[in-house]
Amino acid sequence: MRSTPAAETFPAQTPAASQVFTTVLSHGPLTRLDAGRRAGLSPAAVTKAVRPLLEAGYLVEGADEEARPALGRPAGLVRVNGERALFIGVKVTGDELIAVLTDLCCRIRLARRTPLPDRSVRKVLASVAGLVHELLVHAAESGAPVLGLGIAVSGDVDRAEGVVRYSPFLEWRDIPLAELAAMAGGLPVTVDNDVRALTVAEQWFGAGAGLSDFAVVTVGAGIGCGLVVHGQVVAGAHGVAGEIGHVVIDPAGPSCHCGNRGCVEAIAGDAAIVTRIREVTGRHVADSAEAVALARQGVPGAREVYARAGEAIGRGIATVANLLGPERVIISGEGLAAYDLFAGQIREAFTAAAFGSAAQCDVQTRPLPFEEWARGAAAAAIQSFITSTPRSGQG
Amino acid sequence: MRSTPAAETFPAQTPAASQVFTTVLSHGPLTRLDAGRRAGLSPAAVTKAVRPLLEAGYLVEGADEEARPALGRPAGLVRVNGERALFIGVKVTGDELIAVLTDLCCRIRLARRTPLPDRSVRKVLASVAGLVHELLVHAAESGAPVLGLGIAVSGDVDRAEGVVRYSPFLEWRDIPLAELAAMAGGLPVTVDNDVRALTVAEQWFGAGAGLSDFAVVTVGAGIGCGLVVHGQVVAGAHGVAGEIGHVVIDPAGPSCHCGNRGCVEAIAGDAAIVTRIREVTGRHVADSAEAVALARQGVPGAREVYARAGEAIGRGIATVANLLGPERVIISGEGLAAYDLFAGQIREAFTAAAFGSAAQCDVQTRPLPFEEWARGAAAAAIQSFITSTPRSGQG
DNA sequence: GCCATTATTTTCCGCTGTCAATAAAAGAAA
């Protein structure tokens, strides 16, 4: 039954050990005292938690040369040994696969992309296996073991079960992807929704580190949103959450594929912008790159389309802020390439529509290189590896 | 410094004991086995947790006469002894105080309301003290001790600190209400936002019992929303959360006191409906009761105003469902008196605007008697009492 | 009366994290 080899498991048996490790992972090198303070543990507990992790090579010690206070015993810093383990993350889009090899600190070692002519589960799995193999070969040279594979798919994904319930882009329904991929690749597999995976990456390795309530908004072909509330990623009781793209901004707006009018996505999604610019300028516009170019050239009407998109996004973010009161909102996504075209409107619309002190929410932007989605998948795999119970876990 | 007497504390030292008690509180009489199953504990742990609570009188045993399976040792049911302790909840509105005396199961024993001619902190405290005294006298007859006072106020309230940061209705800013009321009344005081308090009541004693993700939407003078995500009430990083009333539904809609146009509250709030019906029908309409009457009589235009309000509420709820994917939404509030006038539209708009399986969310309505807000305050007090750490807690 | 069956309690037992005391690693003072 189990074709996957008994993979290495993470030597953090106790809650405290997990706690300490993730704290060090997210907050860089820390003294044992600081780690304890952050994790709410006594120094003694940190010492005990750290030892097996040092022995297993997941943590390393290194003293901080500069910035040492003149008095007292110098602090010994503890940090995660990124070299200790590698992970692979794969993002499956409608027409291509993006894969990255990362270390334990989720730093990208290598990225690959390959077109995906066929969306059948079989073919996708074969392509994934091919990419994974390629990355494994590279990883073998570095000597570090690859300990997990994360796969990110848009749509309704049940991470705990490893099942893709429904992915409209891929036209998949109830595919036990984790199991299938584990059989093909021999690695423990984590499957998650793409936006949630990206949110995990921000939560552990990005601008969300240490925050208990924040949101990630992705702007691109679709408009998505990952939410962290009470320190946990929101998954939704029925698999749907963070659908900011289908929040209705203007009931008189353009119609959306979801059946409504004036969704954020129907105004600010890539396709919507391209279509609208085509209509407004009368020119032929092939893709968003051209749309951006037209707007930057100052072609009449094109700028306004972006302005309107920015307004829609800003309103959507304000809605999230009004409902959840996050500490921070991180805007990211491929669409950020056009950020200069709508940044002002996003901020303006957000400030106008945020209620009371919800406006205090810190709205940031982060560039999103194309491998970022795949990195999110790797982050999910890292998370699974670290939090996996050391019992006989199945792929 | 401490003018409050050393009040009785809840004898649940261990997490397991708290867990078991709240489980029994929310899910009625349970066998020890069932309680353990629900709380994720072994039967042995339940026995140990239950004993001190029985001894202290917070729990009582009672066998279930009917519905006993023919075989095996009959189960001994454990339930909360409501008589063991009483709590007082007070809701402060702009023009009146509502107070209730409840038992430990949050069942209302007595309700009182009194007009509030003056909103100064001094006067409000005096009125609260008067009402509390009156209820205390009644409570004394029953012999059960009153162990906590909850105060619910609309606006930005920091429950942990017991401070009202800003309440627009009362025009209060940074009032350490818990401390002030504790000095006046001699009871441990919990101060919370009114909608959050109501949400706590639903979470522990109502339709949210046992759910880890749900929302409470209140319809009335304002449109509010309390959220429970991952089993905890959402408070917002900056004190604002659940502001569904100021989610913009229609940028071309009527202007709202918050400065925007087309907020849910600007369409479906009591004042908005009355104003609009006045405009549409040309008649004099004094308050919502008259507005409802006109709509029920079939006066042309009045019904449509309610229909539009229902649509706005339904859209707002759909927005919550799209973003958070709650298991259930509980609609409540004074405005529910007009439920027959907009129920259809709420449901319709919700179904239309909910994305994908977010539409599976169970939308319920619950009548909201006038004392319900005060009961929410009592629920908050009960929660504080039960979860209070048995260290030297301050009032 | 004995047995099967289910509920509850008891009796250990492992394990976790805290506490308080101790060691370690400096620079400062003598």
Place this chain on the structure above:
DNA sequence: TTTCTTTTATTGACAGCGGAAAATAATGGC
């Protein structure tokens, strides 16, 4: 150089929580 002071890390004893398994309890059926 020695000794102090200061801050960090470690150690070992310890309390207590919750689990596993075995014992006990309460029934109805045979």
